[in-house]
Amino acid sequence: MAIFLPCFISIFLILPSFITAQTNKNITLGSSITAGDISSSWVSPSKDFAFGFQQVEPGNFLLAIWFNQIPEKTISWSANRDKLAPSGSKVELASGRSLILTDPRGQELWRAKLSGGSPAYAALLDTGNLVVSKQDSVILWQSFDEPTDTLLPTQTLGQGAQLIAPYSEKNYSSGRFSFELTTSGNLALYTTDFPLFDSLNTNYLDYESQGLGFQVVYNQSGLLYLVGNDGSILRYMFSEDQASEHVLYQRVILEHDGVLRHYVYPKGSAGWSVKSFAPDNICTAVMQRTGSGVCGFNSYCQFRDDSKPHCLCPPGYSLLDPNYEMGGCYQNFPSQNCGNPSNEKEYDLKVLISVDWPLSDYEHYQNVTIDWCREVCLADCFCAVGIFEETGDCWKKKVPLSNGRSDVSVDRTAFIKVRKD
Structure with a gap:
């Protein structure tokens, strides 16, 4: 109401x-x-x-x-x-x-x-x-009126204003995610067309304002909410999580991993603590038709108990930048040679449970067994990853792999093709 x-x-x-x-x-x-x-x-x-x-x-x-x-x-x-x-x-x-x-x-x-x-x-x-x-x-x-990635109490966002996440934890330049109230009154979290920012890509958390949003308000008590054109509160961002009287400082920030977090600094504490965050699981929230997803290409996202996404490389792959885990992974072995059929014997498949890279497939089979899915990927020189679901569905994936995620809700088995040596 x-x-x-x-x-x-x-x-x-x-x-x-x-x-x-x-x-x-x-x-x-x-x-x-x-x-x-x-x-x-x-x-x-x-x-x-x-x-x-x-x-x-x-x-x-x-x-x-x-x-x-x-x-x-x-x-x-x-x-x-x-x-x-x-x-x-x-x-x-x-x-x-x-x-x-x-x-x-x-x-x-x-x-x-x-x-x-x-x-x-x-x-x-x-x-x-x-x-x-x-x-x-x-x-x-x-x-x-010109925020970067942070809102402070008494600050507002008007139509057309946005927060842009930093590129990484230690790099403050503009990154891959934004929190925006559009000129048409819609509020959402978006992936950006990094590094251009001239248009928006995909929203991964829509606050369903139906074009009625006039202003995002972060009040002195720590409530972050959307006000409509008629002055009514359309919705709260963090389930009305008002800060307690023991809080010394507070802030809301869109961080480099795409998560909007409400931080508080309690009196007498040793540092900032997270009071609330959105979305609940960034790893499964983002699904980009173009782009890498939360983590970089050829990596997969795992949301852990610390409420942060962790980007991991599959077997046979390494981080492009060892100091930046969201930057993606590269294949650290020679790809299978399509001109040499006997080359197939030099490769094997490593298994990952509850891992998937949606939208990277180029072939889909139904009513097959897990062994059939495994062998058809191993025999195909273009196949980098095979994905099997218990329903009998099998997908062949090609690089670069995108939207990688690891979660208990992902009821699939991944076969990662690697060179034996």
């Missing part, structure tokens, strides 16, 4: 300007920060958040906002995730211009796109929102 919030929308829209008027720690025109100066940052009045440069790899920096009073210094927003700033780069609140990031040669890397007028000051609010304002406190730009 929809819940109506009288005057909800109009009250919320005037809130940012009110908050700006309350802050007493403004950043003046001409103020700047240089990448590499670890003592330099702009801090919110409560000191809960800081804005400046964080080094993410040797010699390269992310212009970011982070949680400032916890050991992890967790990043909540960044400006240049896809174009890191080298040491010596500078961000400046330039008089008559904007908040601008330049490299050591003065080349512009990023700027805040102001809505109109000249900036008078900037401020990092206690909500974690960085704002650039006119003299009369009217906001010209705010980081809350």
Whole structure:
């Protein structure tokens, strides 16, 4: 049932300007920060958040906002995730211009796109929102309007706005998944046309808003919900999991593995803990007609007790990048030679239970035995994997294998063709 919030929308829209008027720690025109100066940052009045440069790899920096009073210094927003700033780069609140990031040669890397007028000051609010304002406190730009992968309490997503997951746990550049409220009012989690992002690919969790979604709200209590055009709450993202009074900080992030997670940092704790997440099982949720699925090509996804997907290579395959398990696997032996029939004797089949690669098949047989399925793949030089189901169905798969998953719900046996030596 929809819940109506009288005057909800109009009250919320005037809130940012009110908050700006309350802050007493403004950043003046001409103020700047240089990448590499670890003592330099702009801090919110409560000191809960800081804005400046964080080094993410040797010699390269992310212009970011982070949680400032916890050991992890967790990043909540960044400006240049896809174009890191080298040491010596500078961000400046330039008089008559904007908040601008330049490299050591003065080349512009990023700027805040102001809505109109000249900036008078900037401020990092206690909500974690960085704002650039006119003299009369009217906001010209705010980081809350341009989120990267994270939402903070009091932040919203309007129609056409999205979160884009990072590429990997340590690589903050744009990755393969998005959480978007479309301009037509539909809310969903999507796989992206990585690395282009010019259109969306497949939704793997549809919040069934039927085009009625107006705004995603993450309120101060920790509730994340979708508001309709009429101001009613259409649905909650995490089953109304309101944060307790013992929570110090909280955030919602679309992580590199495609899972939307609600994190809390309880008072006196040693770190972040997951309160809720969606979808329930990312490994079985994603099914791409084109693309690799959750894990890279030729690998398969296994969802474990830690509530995270793990990407594994089948026998005879190795990770393309040993430091990035979602990057896919390659066949580390010569493929079967179709021009040499006797070559078949040099190959064997390894068995994996409850594993499948949907949509990678090129032949399908019915009413056959498991032994027949095994032998028909072994004899076919094109067959990389044979899949058998107890119903008597048999599929031949070719590389690259996609949408790989391992789960108790997958009632199939996989035969992986490998070279004997």
